[in-house]
Amino acid sequence: MHFLPKLPRRLLALAALAALAALALPLPAHGASKEVIELQTQVQQLLDMVQRLQSTFDTRFGVIQHLLEQTADNANQITATVNALDKKINAQSEAGNGKLDTVSGQVQSLNDSVDELKSRVAKLDKSVQDLQTQLQNIQTTQPGTAQPGTPGANQPGQPLPGAGQPGSGLATASGVAQSPAAQAPPLAETFQAGVRDYNSAHYEVAAGEFQDVIKFYPMDDLAGTSQFYLGEIAYRQGNFTDAVKNYNAVLEGFPGSPKAPAAQLRKGLALLALKKNDAGIHELRLLIQRHPQTPEAAQARSKLNALGVRITPASAPAH
Numbered sequence: 001m002h003f004l005p006k007l008p009r010r011l012l013a014l015a016a017l018a019a020l021a022a023l024a025l026p027l028p029a030h031g032a033s034k035e036v037i038e039l040q041t042q043v044q045q046l047l048d049m050v051q052r053l054q055s056t057f058d059t060r061f062g063v064i065q066h067l068l069e070q071t072a073d074n075a076n077q078i079t080a081t082v083n084a085l086d087k088k089i090n091a092q093s094e095a096g097n098g099k100l101d102t103v104s105g106q107v108q109s110l111n112d113s114v115d116e117l118k119s120r121v122a123k124l125d126k127s128v129q130d131l132q133t134q135l136q137n138i139q140t141t142q143p144g145t146a147q148p149g150t151p152g153a154n155q156p157g158q159p160l161p162g163a164g165q166p167g168s169g170l171a172t173a174s175g176v177a178q179s180p181a182a183q184a185p186p187l188a189e190t191f192q193a194g195v196r197d198y199n200s201a202h203y204e205v206a207a208g209e210f211q212d213v214i215k216f217y218p219m220d221d222l223a224g225t226s227q228f229y230l231g232e233i234a235y236r237q238g239n240f241t242d243a244v245k246n247y248n249a250v251l252e253g254f255p256g257s258p259k260a261p262a263a264q265l266r267k268g269l270a271l272l273a274l275k276k277n278d279a280g281i282h283e284l285r286l287l288i289q290r291h292p293q294t295p296e297a298a299q300a301r302s303k304l305n306a307l308g309v310r311i312t313p314a315s316a317p318a319h
Contacts, residue, residue, distance in 0.1 A: 097312070123219045184216040191222045194229065203233045224254025228263050240270040261287060261296040268300065281309055 194209035210226035217223055231246030247267035250259055257263075268283030284300040288311060291297050304311055 127219065185212055187213065187217050187220060187222060191226060194226065198229055198233065203237065207233055221254070221257060224250055224257035225259050227254065228257070228259040231263065231266060235266060235270055240273045243267075243270045244274075261291040261294045264290070265296040265300055269303070272303075277307075281307070285311070285313065 190209050191213050194206045194213065197203075197206035197209065207230060210229050213220070213226040214223045214230075227246055227249045231243045231250065234240070234243035234246060244267055247263040247270065250257060250263040251267070254260065264283055264287040268280045268287065271277075271280035271283060274280075281304065284304055287300045288297045301311055
């Protein structure tokens with residue numbers, strides 16, 4: 001924009017040179033001729049016109065420069081407004097995502113509670129079926145259907161065969177079955193022995209003790225914890241496939257167990273060790289969503305950060 005004042009300055013310089021040239025013309029001895037006077041007058045008019053043109057250019061150049069400054073200020077204001085609007089939209093989007101994550105976590109917690117209730121109902125139903133089967137077996141083996149006086153028939157006043165004998169597993173005269181108590185080991189002692197052997201790296205012995213807890217006390221909470229320790233034994237031995245199966249048994253059969261967050265964390269790590277990265281990342285994200293305040297969730301966040309993976313999956317683009 002600095003080229004605008006150059007034109008009038010050049011015209012002014014040309015006019016000045018013309019005036020000097022006119023003044024430098026030799027005057028006749030008898031005075032200035034009429035032509036010279038007219039030339040001087042024209043030169044003076046030209047100088048006046050150039051000055052007015054210079055003033056007009058200066059005025060218009062000032063107006064243009066002022067307009068340019070206003071345009072630059074308006075552009076800066078528009079940029080600031082757009083940036084503020086972008087920040088506001090991002091903040092609203094993050095707040096919406098946070099609310100969505102909260103609702104998703106609540107729904108997932110509800111699903112977990114329903115799954116736990118279904119698991120308990122299924123276990124209770126299985127126990128009832130087992131009890132009915134035992135009662136049917138006892139009724140089948142009870143020799144009370146023979147006619148009096150026939151071989152094998154019960155005589156009045158005589159006890160049923162095998163009734164009242166310890167460990168016989170048959171019904172007494174009152175019809176109540178006596179189960180052989182020696183078959184089921186004590187729950188607490190068996191579990192604690194398994195933990196001691198596990199901590200001492202006696203994995204084979206510990207595995208047998210944890211399996212006894214699961215076999216004889218399948219509905220007890222310690223059965224879920226024993227299932228978790230079986231997964232830990234497999235994980236320490238490098239058998240990640242069996243480890244995943246045992247962790248799944250905890251998550252599916254005992255979703256309310258205190259070991260559920262640890263089971264999900266270890267399941268995700270085992271899947272990563274098996275090079276199943278997508279499945280492992282999914283389990284770690286699910287752990288953070290279900291149990292966000294647990295130490296296991298903090299470990300899952302650290303692992304995802306180390307892998308360079310987002311804590312939450314990217315939202316699908318809107319259509």
